[in-house]
Amino acid sequence: MKQVTFTLAATDGAARRGRIDTPRGAIETPAFMPVGTVGTVKAMYPDQVRETGADILLGNTYHLMLRPGAERVAALGGLHQFMDWQRPILTDSGGFQVMSLAQLRKLTERGVTFKSHIDGSAHELTPERSIEIQTLLDSDIIMQLDECIALPAEHKEMERAMELSLRWADRSKSAFNNQANRALFGIVQGGDSPELRSRSAAGLKSIGFDGYAVGGLAVGEPQETMFRVLDEITPELPTDRPRYLMGVGKPDDILGGIGRGIDMFDCVHPTRAGRHGHVYTRFGVINLKNARHKDDPRPIDEQSPNLNCRRWSRAYLHHLVRTEEILGAMILSQINLAYYQELVGGARTAIEASRFTGFAAETRAGWAAGDLPVI
Amino acid sequence: MKQVTFTLAATDGAARRGRIDTPRGAIETPAFMPVGTVGTVKAMYPDQVRETGADILLGNTYHLMLRPGAERVAALGGLHQFMDWQRPILTDSGGFQVMSLAQLRKLTERGVTFKSHIDGSAHELTPERSIEIQTLLDSDIIMQLDECIALPAEHKEMERAMELSLRWADRSKSAFNNQANRALFGIVQGGDSPELRSRSAAGLKSIGFDGYAVGGLAVGEPQETMFRVLDEITPELPTDRPRYLMGVGKPDDILGGIGRGIDMFDCVHPTRAGRHGHVYTRFGVINLKNARHKDDPRPIDEQSPNLNCRRWSRAYLHHLVRTEEILGAMILSQINLAYYQELVGGARTAIEASRFTGFAAETRAGWAAGDLPVI
Numbered sequence: 001m002k003q004v005t006f007t008l009a010a011t012d013g014a015a016r017r018g019r020i021d022t023p024r025g026a027i028e029t030p031a032f033m034p035v036g037t038v039g040t041v042k043a044m045y046p047d048q049v050r051e052t053g054a055d056i057l058l059g060n061t062y063h064l065m066l067r068p069g070a071e072r073v074a075a076l077g078g079l080h081q082f083m084d085w086q087r088p089i090l091t092d093s094g095g096f097q098v099m100s101l102a103q104l105r106k107l108t109e110r111g112v113t114f115k116s117h118i119d120g121s122a123h124e125l126t127p128e129r130s131i132e133i134q135t136l137l138d139s140d141i142i143m144q145l146d147e148c149i150a151l152p153a154e155h156k157e158m159e160r161a162m163e164l165s166l167r168w169a170d171r172s173k174s175a176f177n178n179q180a181n182r183a184l185f186g187i188v189q190g191g192d193s194p195e196l197r198s199r200s201a202a203g204l205k206s207i208g209f210d211g212y213a214v215g216g217l218a219v220g221e222p223q224e225t226m227f228r229v230l231d232e233i234t235p236e237l238p239t240d241r242p243r244y245l246m247g248v249g250k251p252d253d254i255l256g257g258i259g260r261g262i263d264m265f266d267c268v269h270p271t272r273a274g275r276h277g278h279v280y281t282r283f284g285v286i287n288l289k290n291a292r293h294k295d296d297p298r299p300i301d302e303q304s305p306n307l308n309c310r311r312w313s314r315a316y317l318h319h320l321v322r323t324e325e326i327l328g329a330m331i332l333s334q335i336n337l338a339y340y341q342e343l344v345g346g347a348r349t350a351i352e353a354s355r356f357t358g359f360a361a362e363t364r365a366g367w368a369a370g371d372l373p374v375i
Numbered sequence: 376m377k378q379v380t381f382t383l384a385a386t387d388g389a390a391r392r393g394r395i396d397t398p399r400g401a402i403e404t405p406a407f408m409p410v411g412t413v414g415t416v417k418a419m420y421p422d423q424v425r426e427t428g429a430d431i432l433l434g435n436t437y438h439l440m441l442r443p444g445a446e447r448v449a450a451l452g453g454l455h456q457f458m459d460w461q462r463p464i465l466t467d468s469g470g471f472q473v474m475s476l477a478q479l480r481k482l483t484e485r486g487v488t489f490k491s492h493i494d495g496s497a498h499e500l501t502p503e504r505s506i507e508i509q510t511l512l513d514s515d516i517i518m519q520l521d522e523c524i525a526l527p528a529e530h531k532e533m534e535r536a537m538e539l540s541l542r543w544a545d546r547s548k549s550a551f552n553n554q555a556n557r558a559l560f561g562i563v564q565g566g567d568s569p570e571l572r573s574r575s576a577a578g579l580k581s582i583g584f585d586g587y588a589v590g591g592l593a594v595g596e597p598q599e600t601m602f603r604v605l606d607e608i609t610p611e612l613p614t615d616r617p618r619y620l621m622g623v624g625k626p627d628d629i630l631g632g633i634g635r636g637i638d639m640f641d642c643v644h645p646t647r648a649g650r651h652g653h654v655y656t657r658f659g660v661i662n663l664k665n666a667r668h669k670d671d672p673r674p675i676d677e678q679s680p681n682l683n684c685r686r687w688s689r690a691y692l693h694h695l696v697r698t699e700e701i702l703g704a705m706i707l708s709q710i711n712l713a714y715y716q717e718l719v720g721g722a723r724t725a726i727e728a729s730r731f732t733g734f735a736a737e738t739r740a741g742w743a744a745g746d747l748p749v750i
Contacts, residue, residue, distance in 0.1 A: 038694075039691070039694060039695075040695060040700050042700065042701055042702070043701040043702065043705070045706075067698055068669070072669075072670060072690070075670065075672075076670075076672055076688055076690050077672070082688070082690075082694075084686055084687060294447075295447060295451075297450075311459055313457070315443070315451050315457075316414070316451070316457050316458065319413075319414060319442065319443045320415060322442065323413050323442055325414075325415050325417065326417055326418040326704060327415040327417070327418065327420070329701060330418070330420070
């Protein structure tokens with residue numbers, strides 16, 4: 001019996017309200033997955049991540065295979081035990097970071113060889129080894145290895161990468177061996193070409209996956225290109241499987257993705273932005289490094305349900321950012337992750353009430369109205 | 376009516392068990408004060424600091440006068456409000472950091488002028504201005520400005536600095552103006568000379584302070600010199616006032632200080648050591664950077680009352696230290712501050728039971744026995 005299942009509870013236009021059940025707990029969708037790059041969501045205790053409302057984390061295969069190593073994590077009881085996050089974890093395949101971080105990459109039909117960006121050590125990632133690593137990490141949702149290219153790109157190049165990804169999807173499915181306690185997701189590639197995307201989706205469906213990701217977006221193209229590809233491709237994906245838009249994004253991208261039928265998102269942006277002094281709020285993004293906050297006794301948002309948004313003055317947070325204090329990274333990462341969860345939580349409630357369009361419009365109007373006036 | 380009072384509850388040899396009451400809460404002594412350098416105990420939320428058992432924090436006048444500035448902190452409601460720590464705060468005078476961090480220092484009878492180590496801006500610190508800044512910060516326990524010199528030093532130089540510090544003590548007392556809701560502490564100087572220390576203590580007593588600090592120790596001298604100076608000087612300090620050993624130290628220094636009649640300690644060491652991968656435990660200090668921990672599934676100390684010591688494997692903490700993840704600094708700073716509080720808490724209980732000598736011996740025996748054997 002498959003222990004990872006998807007239930008679609010409601011739809012509102014293209015937007016979907018669902019739930020993924022796993023042996024480690026449920027994931028309410030639409031869901032945002034914080035990224036625990038190398039076995040930690042940066043500057044956050046796992047309890048704090050959970051308290052923001054996250055049901056699931058993402059772990060990076062590339063980082064974890066290099067440090068501390070997949071076999072080591074397995075010997076220590078798996079990634080959940082290692083970092084003490086007992087709820088579901090999705091792992092990526094490692095392919096994306098190999099392409100963006102590793103050195104001396106060499107791509108063949110078999111897989112990709114590369115040297116570590118940390119110590120230059122040689123490694124190989126094949127569809128089979130990626131599945132093996134993700135299994136060693138004890139991942140709940142495993143991603144196939146694919147080739148993700150930057151946009152814009154030549155049609156021929158997009159086609160080549162899409163077809164390779166499809167052959168790797170097939171090998172991933174065999175290597176995964178239908179493990180009952182985990183899910184395997186395929187990844188739609190094909191760049192910005194509707195025809196290639198369509199062929200990719202058809203190929204994946206004929207192989208059959210527990211979920212379908214849309215990869216190769218948010219890789220340099222304008223938001224409208226991303227939205228157009230989603231408009232074209234999501235209607236071709238099975239309605240009874242979760243859909244995951246990989247590596248996306250900013251709050252507005254997430255609203256747009258949900259409105260186009262996406263169920264899952266992940267991005268390092270909220271924690272990275274927090275470490276750089278930017279916070280996401282119902283007023284839009286606020287740059288706390290800006291001198292306008294230096295003497296401002298007001299909190300980030302006195303009406304926020306998040307205590308960290310009400311507790312300290314903007315002047316204090318500005319001070320922490322300026323002095324590069326770790327507590328600044330801690331507080332602002334938490335504020336951003338909590339806001340992202342508030343956003344997808346609001347979307348879930350709105351879809352249930354058949355008012356997602358109104359919710360998205362109100363949320364965007366709040367961002368457009370901007371921050372509190374300068375004191 | 377003076378609102379900051381000291382009650383001596385028990386003695387055990389030279390060791391003392393007491394309580395300082397302030398309008399912002401009680402400080403059980405012997406007490407360890409975590410250092411909130413620039414308005415934050417590094418890598419810790421204020422609640423977490425409190426949960427380790429800390430009754431009081433130390434704030435650094437030098438850092439805060441430069442960033443964000445004392446007048447700005449005052450306009451924002453004072454340091455407690457600024458950082459949201461509602462319990463007592465002791466502030467130093469700024470003198471020590473001026474001597475160790477600032478540039479182009481010029482010391483005169485009037486005070487010290489210097490340039491900021493951050494932006495080169497010019498500043499002056501006099502006994503009067505130091506009191507003013509500490510009052511603007513809304514400090515509960517204010518320190519006189521003194522001149523702290525490194526050891527070893529010439530007798531003549533120690534005498535000059537001690538006498539200047541005594542004249543500044545007198546000016547500090549006048550400037551403090553006997554504020555009822557705060558305490559003012561004088562600082563005994565005189566290097567490693569019993570005669571100079573004695574003259575300093577006599578001079579301070581005749582001026583009259585709410586508490587007496589021993590300054591100019593832990594500035595390069597061997598521990599036995601520090602302990603000898605304490606053996607000589609603490610009997611000359613009033614028994615009805617708290618005694619504070621400034622900037623000390625490691626756990627063994629603290630046990631030694633308590634055994635010699637010291638009531639209060641502060642040091643950046645536990646948080647700094649935590650950021651560098653060192654943790655203090657009943658087994659002594661453990662360097663988590665060391666490869667011996669790489670595959671070790673055991674927690675730091677499964678019998679510790681501190682959850683962070685039981686929750687993660689040494690392998691995970693080693694990984695966080697090696698990858699320089701912020702969560703490593705967060706966890707290890709917490710472990711160290713909690714251990715320091717456990718240490719002074721244990722000392723308090725032992726003094727009440729007239730068994731401080733036994734407690735100190737058992738604690739040192741634990742450190743000497745060392746860490747768990749390699750797996």
